[in-house]
Amino acid sequence: MIRVLVLGAAAGGGLPQWNCNCEICRRAREGDPAALASDQASIAVSADGEHWFLINASPDLRHQINATRELHPRGGLRHSPIAGVVLTNGDVDAIAGLLTMRERSPFTIYGHERVLNVLRENSIFNVLDPALVGRVALPVEEALSLMLPDGEDSGLEVVAFPVPGKVPLYLEDGARKDYGSSAGDALGLHIRNRRNGAHFFYVAACAEVTPDLAERLRGAPLVFFDGTLWSDDEMIRAGLSQKSGKRMGHISMSGDSGSIAAFRDLGVHRKVFLHINNSNPALLADSTERRSLERAGWEVPSDGSEFKL
Numbered sequence: 001m002i003r004v005l006v007l008g009a010a011a012g013g014g015l016p017q018w019n020c021n022c023e024i025c026r027r028a029r030e031g032d033p034a035a036l037a038s039d040q041a042s043i044a045v046s047a048d049g050e051h052w053f054l055i056n057a058s059p060d061l062r063h064q065i066n067a068t069r070e071l072h073p074r075g076g077l078r079h080s081p082i083a084g085v086v087l088t089n090g091d092v093d094a095i096a097g098l099l100t101m102r103e104r105s106p107f108t109i110y111g112h113e114r115v116l117n118v119l120r121e122n123s124i125f126n127v128l129d130p131a132l133v134g135r136v137a138l139p140v141e142e143a144l145s146l147m148l149p150d151g152e153d154s155g156l157e158v159v160a161f162p163v164p165g166k167v168p169l170y171l172e173d174g175a176r177k178d179y180g181s182s183a184g185d186a187l188g189l190h191i192r193n194r195r196n197g198a199h200f201f202y203v204a205a206c207a208e209v210t211p212d213l214a215e216r217l218r219g220a221p222l223v224f225f226d227g228t229l230w231s232d233d234e235m236i237r238a239g240l241s242q243k244s245g246k247r248m249g250h251i252s253m254s255g256d257s258g259s260i261a262a263f264r265d266l267g268v269h270r271k272v273f274l275h276i277n278n279s280n281p282a283l284l285a286d287s288t289e290r291r292s293l294e295r296a297g298w299e300v301p302s303d304g305s306e307f308k309l
């Protein structure tokens with residue numbers, strides 16, 4: 001078995017975003033049932049329903065933990081069922097929640113060496129006492145067992161693999177090619193329960209479905225995939241930003257080179273968009289874009305959704 005809880009489905013900023021007055025954010029703020037509020041993207045994964053690993057720690061983590069019974073303390077004055085956090089990139093919406101996890105609980109942070117460097121170079125993350133919070137480098141293309149704080153094997157293993165993407169915005173170097181991006185800045189994860197073979201993929205930031213990535217995902221039982229934008233220029237057209245999806249390192253859902261087209265013949269059983277930006281009309285349950293992706297077999301989860309494998 002693997003249980004997956006969606007803690008948040010939205011991209012950076014969440015829905016509604018604090019300073020955004022676009023139609024979608026406005027409808028979410030007004031409590032429109034077709035525009036459900038959503039936290040910034042993260043999932044929790046467990047092989048036994050007792051011990052949980054977070055995939056990314058979003059800035060909304062405190063709210064996400066409080067809203068999720070499985071992540072509440074059990075027994076003892078201080079306790080957490082969260083055994084670790086696996087980081088897929090160093091973006092603010094993936095790492096800022098680590099600061100919520102201070103207060104002396106033992107857990108392990110898994111991240112690519114480039115992401116662990118970000119934590120090392122920003123001393124505020126030292127609030128996570130190294131004596132209690134271990135940092136483990138995530139190798140690529142190599143299975144790594146996720147461990148519990150008492151040293152027991154959780155039963156889950158993860159294989160990280162590089163996907164097309166970009167260095168975090170706050171680390172961009174305008175003078176360098178691709179703004180200084182390098183392999184390891186964006187990782188996909190293949191997560192597997194070694195005891196019974198249940199498995200799924202998490203690729204919530206990705207610029208392109210390359211032939212290699214398509215082959216890796218072919219026939220998968222469940223894939224969470226980058227749903228940031230519906231169309232590459234939607235933020236520019238809406239007057240929200242000067243940046244295209246390509247410039248931000250995110251594939252679009254629609255179009256000939258979009259994710260819906262790329263997955264069409266891959267035979268993936270459940271296709272779930274995650275990291276959906278508040279500019280994306282597919283967030284609206286009553287939009288033509290939502291109907292269109294659902295016809296193609298995709299899902300947009302609400303926060304709190306559970307997937308069982």
Ligand SMILES: [Zn+2]
Pocket residue numbers: 017020021022023024025026278279
């Ligand atoms: Zn908005």
